[in-house]
Each structure stands twice: as structure tokens, then as C-alpha cells.
Amino acid sequence: MNDWRAFFGLLTSLGIAYETVEHEEVHTAQGLANRDMSLWEFPVKNIVVEDKAKQLYLVTMHLLTPPLDLKALAKQLGADGRFSFASPETMGAALKVLPGSVTPFALVNDTERRVRPIFDERMCASKTVSAHPLVNTMTTTIAIDDLMRLLGVNGHEPRWCALPLKVQPVS
Incomplete structure (x- = not known):
């Protein structure tokens, strides 16, 4: 399902x-962060990474999260080598979305469960989560409990973790 209409039908x-x-097309998290974020309790940004064994991981975090330390995250998750x-x-084949539209909602397209969802542990303290509904011209908000039900459609169970951040140089 790569059609947002079908996604809303599934919901x-x-x-x-x-x-x-609905909003203008955004291609990066910063593009969405420039909007009025008071509309959303926990807006997310997402990256898709893979290890040496080609295992895919969808990492979902708060939109304003500083850059991740991907080397530390790979080690924390027990990945096979570093992340790239x-x-x-690869992302399109697994999740059926284009760059700029990556979302935890796209896990409904991963019927083979090729992608392991990794969620920022801070998200579980929220009542709602807001993400693109398979297209980057909208942001959809659902309850966290409903996100878990949605992921269960294909048997995905997220791993909740404290995401390691890059150490910012002191100026």
C-alpha cells in the first residue's frame, strides 16, 4: 500500500x-520543524539504516532529536557491524515509500517483516504520535496504542530504547 487513501481506509x-x-511538501525533518509544532504532541522524524548483513532498521524519534550516534546505536542493538x-x-522495496515520506506507518507495507522498528523510548510517554501518512504533504496523528495495533497487522513489535546522540562539540 503506497497510497495514502488506502492507508486511511486501513485506519x-x-x-x-x-x-x-495537510501542508506543503516537506523533504526533511527540518522542513516540518519550521511549521507550528504546537499542533502535535510527539511529531516524529525517521531514518532507515542497514547493517553489514543487510538487516534494515526504521528508527523513529522526536522531530527535534539531535543527530544520532549511529555507531553507538548499532552496537546497542547488536547489529552486524556499522549502520549505513x-x-x-532498498527503502522503497521494503516500505513502499519515497525518501522524505519515511514513517512508522509504512511498516504496514512490510509484510515480510524485513524492517525492525526502533522507537525512541520518550515516545511511549506520549498519548499520540504524528507522522506522514505515506506521503510528505500531510501529517497524521493517532494514539500510541493505535500505532501498536497498526504495527501488529504485520506482526511488528518495536524495540523501545534510549537513542544515543552524537556528542556536540563545546564552542
């Missing part, structure tokens, strides 16, 4: 309430 069929805000960013082709 409706599962009885999941949602609110969607997944190519658009």
Missing part, C-alpha cells in the same frame, strides 16, 4: 481515529 477498517493536517543509510531503492 478506518481497524477503528483507528486519526487527525490529518539504506538506499532509496
